[in-house]
Amino acid sequence: MASRLSTVFLMAWTTFADATELRGLAEASGRPLANLVVALEALDQPARAKAPPQSAAMLLDQKSREFVPHVLAVRSGTPVFFPNSDAIKHHVYSFSTAKRFEIKLYSGVPPEPVLFDKPGIVALGCNIHDWMLGYIYVSDADYLGASDNQGRWSLDVPSGRYRLTFWHPYAAEQPAQQVVTVPTTELSVSLKLKAQFQTGKPPASLQIQGYGDGF
Amino acid sequence: MFEFIVSTLSPARSIPGRRQPIGFAGHRSLPAHRHVSAVLLIGSALLIQAKPSLCDEGQFPEFTWHGLLDLRYQHSDAAPGQLEQGLGKLREGGERDRWQINEAATTLQVRLDWDWMATATLKYAHRQSAPVDLTEAFLAYRPVGSAGWRLAGRLGMFFPPISLENVGTAWSSPYTLSSSSINAWVGEELRAFGGELRLDYQTEVGDRIGIFGAALANNDTAGLMLAWRGWSLHDFESTLNGRLRLPEGIGIPRLFPEQASTSQTFVEVDRRPGFYAGIAAERPQRYTLRAMYYDNNADPSGLSAGQYSWHTRFWSLGSKAELPWETTLISQAMIGRTTMGDLIGDLRAVDVGFWSASWLISRPLGEGRFSVRYERFGSDERDYLPQDRNGEHGQAWTVNYNLTFAQRHQVNFEFSSICSARPARLERGESIYQEETLWQVGYRLFF
Known part of the structure; x- marks a missing residue:
């Protein structure tokens, strides 16, 4: 503590x-x-005047049932690709007001990018793997x-x-x-860091990964 | 007088032609089959473990396997337990050592599409009445939802959301081997056969608050074990075709001659559906709160094929809090009543109030996890059969230390001590007050 x-x-x-x-x-x-x-x-x-142009596109990978990187910073108007490097499906969503979306990710199938056009913090989740958590920081910064x-x-x-x-x-x-x-x-x-926080990583033991009742 | 009571208790409500099936005794007479099934289940578990447990063909359905193998050494110093048809607080009592395959279970999850998933858990357990049987089987619907609102549902056979400890593979607990008295009873006698709906609101920071409810059937004998045996400590979960032995020497056959020699755990006696409803709130990694009311709505004077229906209703409260020093505190409480038998005046044959509360503290220690649980429990009665004594009170301590290697191998060391007073023990020539202990070393493999 x-x-x-x-x-x-x-x-x-x-x-x-x-x-x-x-x-x-x-x-x-x-x-x-x-x-x-x-x-x-x-x-x-x-x-x-010398600020770089908008990034063409960014990547936020699904790897070992985790968002990689855990936090991605992008400038407003950046399209972000969500590749799936896992052998299983992911169902990525966000309820954040800065960007509400859901995207269904088959293994190895490149999906359409998602455009992050409003500044704000977008919290990401996966409807299949409840522990998955990631953030996209969308900003107008130079x-x-x-x-x-x-x-x-x-x-x-x-x-x-x-x-x-x-x-x-x-x-x-x-x-x-x-x-x-x-x-x-x-x-x-x-x-100061919060006392407790989610890491977005899978539970350390297989015991906890093997049960899901929706609660 | 007893005969009069009995004749009013065992009325013509008993449905002809639905007597105890003769074949049920066969469950116990085939130990060899049980052995073979266990070996098969363990063999398949090891085979599955050797393969990658996840695969994606790019299409639905997507199959995922999980499972558990639980080997156990036990040393008990206790009164005869549930399997010995005694009133001790353990599943198996006596003063003895045991080595056993405590449990082998596998869960198959089939993702049918993005929103629907089917889940089934098959289990072998030591001296389970049906050697390999289902503990849960349900279809779950869980779409993403919109603007923070999420609707989810389950249909099938599943545990009511009471335990905050049994969150692991095949309803195992990452904290202890023996479940708390509340969760042991949930595992033994409670299962919803029906449909459950849950509506949640999730905020941007991930907090969730929601309501849930279910309509259920096949849970009419729930409460019998609490009344006639009382609270106990074990980790046995009844299965679809489960039967539980009743305690001997306390006059059940004399007072209730229509009662079969075993309790069929999941049976619909009176064709009246029950329900539960509650609220749940969660702030991830901080706290979880759950409160619910359960009522199986059984007709207390129902009887069919040797199984009485027990009108059981209770409140369940649970909280889980993440405290400083990486300490987790899980508290659960339950209070309710179970009633059985015809009405005479304003009393019935069995009318037992029950309550229990537990507090578990757990934290990482060294390479492992250290957990301590304290619980108190009790029951009282207000019925017209004082000779059927169902009151009790007691308390228990459980201390566990477990080490998990390579995510899947877990070694547990556990000690439980239960002190209880139950006047019905006098009828068995035992002392009312019993102090029982159980030492366990458990190896669990998760895959």
Whole structure:
């Protein structure tokens, strides 16, 4: 409990050698924190002009009965493909107001992409595997990234001023926005994780996977 | 006077031609068959385990297998139990050691399309009356729903949603080997044969709140074991053709000569459907709450083929909470009454109030899981047969530590202690108060 309630320290810094790369490290209780979304809004006109075009399409895979990645950050208007790498079917849905949809995924059959056109947080579930849980963070930000399993994230951005927004699905309270100038001095963000949260992974034991009464 | 009572109790309501089938005794006279079935079931379990249990041809139906093999060492120091037709609190009592194939079960799930799925669980269990038989078989309908509203339904034979502990393969518990007294009774005598509907609202953050209800049949003898044997601790679930032995030496054949020597667990005696209805709320990984009312709506004076109908109704409350230090607390409570026999004045032959409450605390410890459960139970009676004594009270502790390897191999160490007082034991020449213990080592394979 103590570890789970403890403060999560986030540190982000820029490398002075390469002013165009903004890098960061996310940690929770001394452990790397994956799936922290970092959204950058360019405040200077020149940087905004250099913002990359909309991504053509993104992928959110169904692998070992889990959404991979667990958190996907996309810019508004991005089509997302939901491939199914498992040998079984998945039935992905969302009740979120930012995007309500359901998509039926046969094994190995590439489905039509789903267009995420409104900013917001889209919680994903699977009607066949109740434990499956994933998130799509849809944003109008100019640059988007998410921390990997080592808690690292990096974004190539032009020098300038940016407003940084952080989001994590299990943050008790999302950290405040920060304005930084790239290149910038070291900055740190702290947040608390919720005491308990779903991981979206299958139960550790086959015993729990083998019974379903709908309750 | 007894004869008068008996004659009013065993009225012409008994349906001619529906007497106890003679063949039923054959269930117990074929141990060799039972052995063969067990070996077959275990063999198929191992075969299935060797293959990938999931496959997708790209089309429906999609088949999924799961199963369980449960080997058990037990040392009991207890009064004669249910199988010995005693009033001890275990399924098998005595002061002895036992090695046994406790259970082998397999669940077949057939996904018929995106919304419909058929599920059936076949089980062998140690000294089960039908060697291999169904514990559950139902068709489930569960579409995605829209805007957070979800309607789901089940049709067939299934457990009422009472237990918050028996959430594993073939209704096993990840916390203990022996079920709590409430869940042991649910496994032994309760099953819905009918249809269940559930309407849920799911919020964006995943919280769910809903109502559910079912119309059911074939549950008219539920309550008999609670009245005549009382609460007990075991992990035996009755099956479709299940029969349970009645306690001996407490005058049942004398007071109720129409009663067959075994109770047929899932039978419709009076052709009156029963129901249950309740509410459920869940915040994933935080808490689950469930409250329901069950009423089998049986005619207390019904009798058919040696089986009385018992009017059994109860409230069931359950909560599961995830507490600090990765600790899970599961609390369940049940209170109700079961009534049987014709009305004389305002009393019936058997009218027993029953209640039980349990608290289970569980948390990971080292490489395994440690669970402790404490429970209290009791019953009282208000009927016109004081010589048929069905009151009792007691309490029990169960401590379990289990280790799971490679997702599928689970080793359990468990100790249970049950103290109870039941005046009916005097008739058997036993002391009213009994302290019983059970040590168990269990190996369970899940696939």
